[in-house]
Amino acid sequence: xxxxxxxxxxxxxxxxxxxxxxxxxxxxxxxxxxxxxxxxxxxxxxxxxxxxxxxxxxxxxxxxxxxxxxxxxxxxxxxxxxxxxxxxxxxxxxxxxxxxxxxxxxxxxxxxxxxxxxxxxxxxxxxxxxxxxxxxxxxxxxxxxxxxxxxxxxxxxxxxxxxxxxxxxxxxxxxxxxxxxxxxxx
Numbered sequence: 001x002x003x004x005x006x007x008x009x010x011x012x013x014x015x016x017x018x019x020x021x022x023x024x025x026x027x028x029x030x031x032x033x034x035x036x037x038x039x040x041x042x043x044x045x046x047x048x049x050x051x052x053x054x055x056x057x058x059x060x061x062x063x064x065x066x067x068x069x070x071x072x073x074x075x076x077x078x079x080x081x082x083x084x085x086x087x088x089x090x091x092x093x094x095x096x097x098x099x100x101x102x103x104x105x106x107x108x109x110x111x112x113x114x115x116x117x118x119x120x121x122x123x124x125x126x127x128x129x130x131x132x133x134x135x136x137x138x139x140x141x142x143x144x145x146x147x148x149x150x151x152x153x154x155x156x157x158x159x160x161x162x163x164x165x166x167x168x169x170x171x172x173x174x175x176x177x178x179x180x181x182x183x184x185x186x
Contacts, residue, residue: 006060009075019064021038057075075112111144124162
């Protein structure tokens with residue numbers, strides 16, 4: 001069986017789309033997914049399945065909307081893909097350390113996309129790149145490095161211009177999810 005990580009977009013943010021993790025876990029179990037675990041309140045669900053990613057996403061999105069009454073976009077990665085995301089970070093340790101010393105909050109994030117963005121859409125976000133807001137796209141991931149806060153970043157606020165459904169997680173969350181996923185493979 002494959003270990004998957006489902007990353008739900010836009011739940012439990014700013015008091016909107018409130019979803020209890022215990023209820024979310026039950027929804028995943030009700031559609032036949034195995035060893036379901038949630039991690040923090042931002043909609044990270046680890047589980048095992050033999051189904052393909054696309055059919056799983058559709059099924060999960062449908063069940064969440066049916067149960068909670070809210071449409072939620074689900075971005076999926078396998079345990080192996082998540083491990084590669086961690087290994088493929090295009091920013092050097094020095095770049096990350098420098099950004100972290102200038103910021104009081106997280107500096108390194110990844111926007112996880114449902115599919116690769118088109119070249120012309122990537123060009124649309126290039127204008128928001130700066131010395132303090134950097135990005136690198138590797139496949140379906142947009143690595144983001146902020147020297148200040150993600151909240152005030154024009155780059156972060158314009159990722160929608162890629163025209164691809166996405167959800168963003170900080171590096172610590174992705175690293176923890178990768179560790180949890182690896183332990184499920186045993």
